[in-house]
Amino acid sequence: xxxxxxxxxxPLPGERGELLxxxxxxxxxxxxxxxxxxxxxxxxxxxxxxxxxxxxxxxMARGEQVWTRIMAKGDGELPDGMLDTGQYRMTExxxxxxxxxxxxxxxxxxxxxxxxxxxxxxxxxxxRTPWSPPETVHWSARRILLxxxxxxxxxxxxxxxxxxxxxxxxxxxxx
Numbered sequence: 001x002x003x004x005x006x007x008x009x010x011p012l013p014g015e016r017g018e019l020l021x022x023x024x025x026x027x028x029x030x031x032x033x034x035x036x037x038x039x040x041x042x043x044x045x046x047x048x049x050x051x052x053x054x055x056x057x058x059x060m061a062r063g064e065q066v067w068t069r070i071m072a073k074g075d076g077e078l079p080d081g082m083l084d085t086g087q088y089r090m091t092e093x094x095x096x097x098x099x100x101x102x103x104x105x106x107x108x109x110x111x112x113x114x115x116x117x118x119x120x121x122x123x124x125x126x127x128r129t130p131w132s133p134p135e136t137v138h139w140s141a142r143r144i145l146l147x148x149x150x151x152x153x154x155x156x157x158x159x160x161x162x163x164x165x166x167x168x169x170x171x172x173x174x175x
Contacts, residue, residue, distance in 0.1 A: 016114055019145040026152035027107060030060065032171045033159035034096060042099075043090040046165035049158075053166075054090030056159050057099045062087040063151060064106035071144050072113040076125035076136065083129065110148075117141050 012020060034042060034053050042054035062081060069079040081087065090099070114120075120142035126132070139147075160171050 012111070012115055015120060015142070016117075019120075019142070019149070020111055020114060023110075023145065023149050023152060024107070026149055026156060027060075027103070029171055030056070030152055030156040030159055031100070031103075032174045033156070033163040033169075034100070035174060037096070037163075037166070039090075039094075039096050041166060042096040043092075043094075044166060046162050049162075051088065051158055051162060052090050053159055053162055054094060054096055054099055055088045056155050056162070057096070057103055058090055058094065059087050060152060060155060061099060061103035061106045064103070064110050064148065067144050067148055068106065068110045068113045070127065071122075071124055071141050072116070074122070074124035076127055078127035078129070082127065114141065114145070120145070 011017070034057060037053065039054070042057070043052050045052055062084075066079045066082045090096075120140060122141045123138045124141070124144075126137045126139055128136075156171070164170050
């Protein structure tokens with residue numbers, strides 16, 4: 001059975017702290033879905049989807065790493081692994097504790113990067129992806145944080161369904 005590291009509680013003041021606390025709350029809800037499960041359960045498909053609880057945690061860690069790099073570097077370059085579809089799958093080599101630690105490390109790195117910004121209005125070019133429009137798109141650091149909150153909430157819903165199909169547990173009952 002696995003427990004998870006706590007999400008950092010942002011010491012940053014103002015809007016930065018509020019957005020980071022909102023993201024930490026969403027992470028905490030998502031991570032409730034993996035509370036007390038084994039590696040085998042984390043890698044188990046419970047719906048017709050390919051998604052697993054471990055795969056979602058792995059994807060969320062990668063997502064925060066990628067968006068932190070995009071925001072901090074601001075060079076418009078495609079970060080390593082951004083388009084790697086393997087980020088959605090828990091492999092036999094992966095362990096849930098290692099995935100959880102990677103997610104916690106990504107959360108700490110994001111908070112450090114946000115703290116180092118001059119302000120949340122800093123605009124950065126997004127990297128080109130197969131789904132990008134022809135023109136370069138710029139997002140503010142604020143928009144990146146809002147995107148991460150939305151993305152985490154979105155996948156938290158997926159994780160809740162997967163966990164409920166796994167053993168009947170729900171985030172609401174485990175809070």
